[in-house]
Amino acid sequence: MAKQDRAIRTRQSILEAAAVVFDERGYDAATITEILARAEVTKGALYFHFASKEELALAVIDAQLPAIPEPGERPVLSKMQELVDMGLIFAHRLLQDPLLRGSVRLTLEHGGTSLHRSTPFIGWTDLSTQVLVEGKERGEVLPHVVPSDTAELIVGAYAGINTMSQVVNQRADLERRAIVLYEHLMPSVAVPSVLARLDISPGRGARALAEIEKARVDSAEADATRLVTPAGV
Amino acid sequence: MAKQDRAIRTRQSILEAAAVVFDERGYDAATITEILARAEVTKGALYFHFASKEELALAVIDAQLPAIPEPGERPVLSKMQELVDMGLIFAHRLLQDPLLRGSVRLTLEHGGTSLHRSTPFIGWTDLSTQVLVEGKERGEVLPHVVPSDTAELIVGAYAGINTMSQVVNQRADLERRAIVLYEHLMPSVAVPSVLARLDISPGRGARALAEIEKARVDSAEADATRLVTPAGV
Numbered sequence: 001m002a003k004q005d006r007a008i009r010t011r012q013s014i015l016e017a018a019a020v021v022f023d024e025r026g027y028d029a030a031t032i033t034e035i036l037a038r039a040e041v042t043k044g045a046l047y048f049h050f051a052s053k054e055e056l057a058l059a060v061i062d063a064q065l066p067a068i069p070e071p072g073e074r075p076v077l078s079k080m081q082e083l084v085d086m087g088l089i090f091a092h093r094l095l096q097d098p099l100l101r102g103s104v105r106l107t108l109e110h111g112g113t114s115l116h117r118s119t120p121f122i123g124w125t126d127l128s129t130q131v132l133v134e135g136k137e138r139g140e141v142l143p144h145v146v147p148s149d150t151a152e153l154i155v156g157a158y159a160g161i162n163t164m165s166q167v168v169n170q171r172a173d174l175e176r177r178a179i180v181l182y183e184h185l186m187p188s189v190a191v192p193s194v195l196a197r198l199d200i201s202p203g204r205g206a207r208a209l210a211e212i213e214k215a216r217v218d219s220a221e222a223d224a225t226r227l228v229t230p231a232g233v
Numbered sequence: 234m235a236k237q238d239r240a241i242r243t244r245q246s247i248l249e250a251a252a253v254v255f256d257e258r259g260y261d262a263a264t265i266t267e268i269l270a271r272a273e274v275t276k277g278a279l280y281f282h283f284a285s286k287e288e289l290a291l292a293v294i295d296a297q298l299p300a301i302p303e304p305g306e307r308p309v310l311s312k313m314q315e316l317v318d319m320g321l322i323f324a325h326r327l328l329q330d331p332l333l334r335g336s337v338r339l340t341l342e343h344g345g346t347s348l349h350r351s352t353p354f355i356g357w358t359d360l361s362t363q364v365l366v367e368g369k370e371r372g373e374v375l376p377h378v379v380p381s382d383t384a385e386l387i388v389g390a391y392a393g394i395n396t397m398s399q400v401v402n403q404r405a406d407l408e409r410r411a412i413v414l415y416e417h418l419m420p421s422v423a424v425p426s427v428l429a430r431l432d433i434s435p436g437r438g439a440r441a442l443a444e445i446e447k448a449r450v451d452s453a454e455a456d457a458t459r460l461v462t463p464a465g466v
Binding site (some may be wrong): 026030054070101107108109117118121149150152153155156157159160161162163165167168177180181183185187188189199201 | 390
């Protein structure tokens with residue numbers, strides 16, 4: 001393994017260990033000692049990548065948005081399906097990925113410090129606004145909808161059902177709560193013909209993720225084929 | 234002032250001081266010393282009322298639900314207006330009452346400990362479910378609505394817009410966010426004739442609270458009149 005690959009892997013294991021500790025203890029109670037023990041790296045290695053607990057926390061927070069595929073990364077039935085998929089994919093991934101859970105906890109709790117927790121809220125809102133604006137251009141969105149207002153509402157409401165699901169039953173019912181959210185909201189957002197075709201059913205997050213992975217493989221294969229085909233053929 | 238009144242006032246000032254400290258620092262970082270200094274009471278007085286920081290925190294958390302008038306405490310246009318008013322009154326009171334802000338922060342953050350934070354979520358959900366069930370009996374609610382699902386969604390979503398508003402601009406826009414929430418949700422909950430009569434406009438929280446206070450005064454005056462009127466007249 002090249003030196004650079006090793007550094008990337010070390011950084012990633014520190015990040016994942018930190019996320020687990022932040023998720024379990026919260027920012028204030030988490031210690032570098034505990035993160036070191038869990039990551040099984042030396043103090044030197046940790047401080048090579050992250051100067052402080054705060055820097056680690058910010059890196060964990062930043063890991064949240066890349067968990068969602070970029071809009072337009074795959075063919076979708078509608079922009080409104082893309083909007084719903086963002087939330088359902090995130091619900092699905094959150095149950096599997098401790099890095100995301102750590103990120104979410106840091107975002108939703110302010111603790112004793114002044115971490116910049118607004119970044120993910122703003123990032124999610126911008127992404128959702130973009131999808132709603134594109135949906136509006138395609139005629140998928142009801143005329144009275146203000147994309148930035150609806151986007152902020154979805155992001156805020158989603159954060160809340162996430163917290164509540166975590167408090168009440170350790171996120172066991174997060175997907176169901178997300179489905180109830182979209183079932184209530186989307187009739188006030190999407191035009192009826194788009195609404196009738198939306199998939200908000202259980203398992204949609206996992207299915208959408210599989211579709212995206214298939215699209216990525218297909219596109220990589222297509223690229224590879226182009227590379228081995230002589231030019232002009 | 235009677236001894237008992239003094240004890241009630243002391244308890245209340247400790248509770249309010251604790252709420253401010255919890256709101257500023259979070260549960261983990263808050264100290265009894267700081268709460269004592271702010272409440273201007275002796276250690277003995279504090280421990281007479283509350284055995285520990287945890288007991289104080291639980292009492293602050295419990296202060297949340299009584300902030301909302303009991304359903305049926307005043308004449309309302311509709312049960313759906315009562316449902317909306319719960320959220321708009323709470324938004325209004327949250328900006329004025331540090332005790333509520335402390336309670337909300339403790340509810341939404343789990344910190345290093347295992348405080349029972351689910352109580353307010355369950356309390357709000359039960360209250361909202363009750364209003365939706367009554368609304369359903371009166372024909373105000375769309376047929377497909379499951380009261381407990383919709384109640385849980387409203388409570389979770391509300392908690393989230395509260396957190397987001399706090400993170401992004403110290404709750405300056407909480408009322409606006411609550412209005413956007415109800416504008417999006419209520420068309421999926423209330424029948425059109427009830428929907429058309431809902432007041433979800435700015436200032437509704439303050440107006441509803443004034444209505445309730447007027448109803449209380451009127452009812453107290455009516456009681457007083459009955460008391461001074463000789464029986465049989």
